Amino acid sequence: MKKFFVKLFLVLATVVNVFGGLTVQAQEDGKLNVVITTTHLADMAQDIGGEHVNVTGLMGPGVDPHGYEPTPSDIDALNNADLIGYNGLHLEAMFTDVFESMEKSGANIFSLDEAITEDQILDYKYEGKDLEDDPHIWFDIQIWDQAAKLVADEFAALDPDNADYYQANYEDYSKRLEELDQYVKDKVAELPEEDRILITAHDAFSYFGEKYDFRVEGIQGINTQTEAGTGDISITADLVIEEEVPAVFIESSVSDRNVQALIEAVEARGGSLGIGGELFSDAMGTDEENAGNYFDCYKTNVDTIVEGLKK
Template structure:
């Protein structure tokens, strides 16, 4: 593919210019580790666990779709200067694969969120997702994100053993906040009758949420946002909405609402009234203005939108 060949060329030039990434000594607030994170969820986590001892550069901002994000020359240059690269794995950042491989060959350390989990904890992709071995949307399991948090603390501790206690304390504090988040989610879900716990979204990003909190999740598109939904998919899902008396569906901040709007119209053509019950954050955090710029805020916003849409 042309974008791969061009990117490899840029990467080669960048790495030739780089003098190598030797880990900084005596890591501290005045001499922090330079961490480059792909998605906004990962950047948030690295800042929380690393605290004052890291400077985090996030490559993808609010509303950016990591499935189709193509790294720029600037991104590659930023990664060559990193002390640590943090990314999700499981082919979420599909267009970064060659970059990650080259960085590894050059000795730039990385921490991969998916490495915190074993294969039995990962969900299989839906039929037709040949490019994916597992569902990459692991952050929607709070339990998985707890495991990821501990993994990040361990990796930072290995890189900077003098500050191990600091990283582990930060992780422990955040794990308590994640436990509080789980309680909040469970309490809010109680407001939704069991027969109404269907989450219909633009693409299939919420299966880990469904698995952990007993929701049936249906994504109009597949796990990858580049998988197109056809007229048959829309028609079949409209029939499903009618048969199960589902009156609310949700759009996503990083996915075009076009297919969901078509689904709503298809259901209405069958005499079934369905509403767009709000926007969910799926593959990226929201902005500070939206009060969804951290993982905790994002998840609370999502669960409030889901429950308010389904409970009414």
């Protein structure tokens, strides 16, 4: 822990000393230099910004944003940015102090929670208590549409000459989201309602479950930096037996340790539980995995869930 705070102090010192002197250089090619934390948001920013932006994503495929610590190269990228965007709702917890310092230094920075209303944010519940806001908002397609509009507006504010271009790209993106929503509804309809029980390594799919009528159970909670206790695994194992759930799902950015523990707990009760496949939760995948952009990634997840839960 002491080592982390020393590292964070050095990062913040770099931000304070360096920020502000490099933004002109970033605009020499006439494009906005945009730095984004997560894969989902970076992909969207590129779609909205098109040929008028250079998007740098700090986190790659399979990277867990909950525990990702900013590196010196990340700080260099942030210091050179015309615009910085992040998910917010404590998803990128290790960046909190960095972003606060940059805002005080005059950085152009936004988070996606600015695009949504309080009543749209789901609370993570444990034993009936609301513990924290759920940051996995990209699984709600309506919220993601609002986030895309925010991104277009942010680009237009810094580059008003191309405001119409960004608006047109947003409108195209919004239509694609409508088509995606219909695809998901049609696919989910293949599963009887009583079979829509989704168990994953951590609780990243509540927005998906709320939208498409799934009961969602995450073994580990919404934060991958916490550990699942034996009680959590026991309760989930009882659910599997009682509801005859055929499969649990691993995630590309989360250890499968708790999933294996759940399978063992189910088998100890005389039941069986398969692995339904790998889902892309906190980070997208690659083009080779058919998960290299938001739309493909969402479809791949839905296809995997539906096929994995069919009995």
